[in-house]
Amino acid sequence: MDRRTTIKWVLAAGAAWPVLKNRVMAADPPIMARGYGTDPNLIEPRHPGEFWPLTFSTAQRQLAGTLSDIIIPADEHSPSASGVGVVDFIDEWISAPYPRYQRDRTLVLGGLTWLDAEGVRRFGKAFSQLDVAEQHAICDDICEVSRATAERSEGARFFALYRDLTAGGFYSSPVGRKDLKFIGNVPLAKFEGPPIELLKALKLA
Numbered sequence: 001m002d003r004r005t006t007i008k009w010v011l012a013a014g015a016a017w018p019v020l021k022n023r024v025m026a027a028d029p030p031i032m033a034r035g036y037g038t039d040p041n042l043i044e045p046r047h048p049g050e051f052w053p054l055t056f057s058t059a060q061r062q063l064a065g066t067l068s069d070i071i072i073p074a075d076e077h078s079p080s081a082s083g084v085g086v087v088d089f090i091d092e093w094i095s096a097p098y099p100r101y102q103r104d105r106t107l108v109l110g111g112l113t114w115l116d117a118e119g120v121r122r123f124g125k126a127f128s129q130l131d132v133a134e135q136h137a138i139c140d141d142i143c144e145v146s147r148a149t150a151e152r153s154e155g156a157r158f159f160a161l162y163r164d165l166t167a168g169g170f171y172s173s174p175v176g177r178k179d180l181k182f183i184g185n186v187p188l189a190k191f192e193g194p195p196i197e198l199l200k201a202l203k204l205a
């Protein structure tokens with residue numbers, strides 16, 4: 001059974017969000033791996049999956065990358081979210097064996113399943129196969145929790161989390177920090193205090 005047929009079968013079975021969420025939980029039980037304990041050595045370079053097994057399948061990674069690039073696309077200053085490793089960041093996040101991350105794992109995996117199902121329901125294709133306008137039409141319906149309809153409320157909760165994870169991954173990367181013009185973590189011979197222009201703007205000078 002191919003991916004598209006599987007999605008149609010889920011929809012035919014009445015795949016509202018609670019059903020999709022239960023299906024994800026049944027297929028992907030909570031991570032049982034142990035954490036890295038206390039005081040890990042974070043100075044040495046680490047690679048995705050080094051602390052614990054990762055979660056995303058190849059298809060999920062593709063969909064995760066598509067969605068993260070809708071949230072933060074490439075521009076003249078920097079590459080897209082997937083271009084700086086945001087998919088690895090999110091995969092590592094939802095694979096961590098801690099309660100908060102496991103709750104996020106359920107929401108993220110359920111949300112990715114929902115996106116594909118919604119793409120098939122509205123346009124006859126999985127989300128990654130839709131054109132940009134169709135993808136944006138789905139995202140526009142779930143991009144704000146307070147405006148989402150009742151049947152899309154869980155999709156909106158997923159999108160809110162995924163948007164936060166995408167932004168967190170992107171803006172904590174070297175490229176994202178440069179985009180923000182973040183100049184922290186740089187040794188200074190001396191500190192002259194905040195610029196007078198900034199103090200005036202804040203009405204502190």
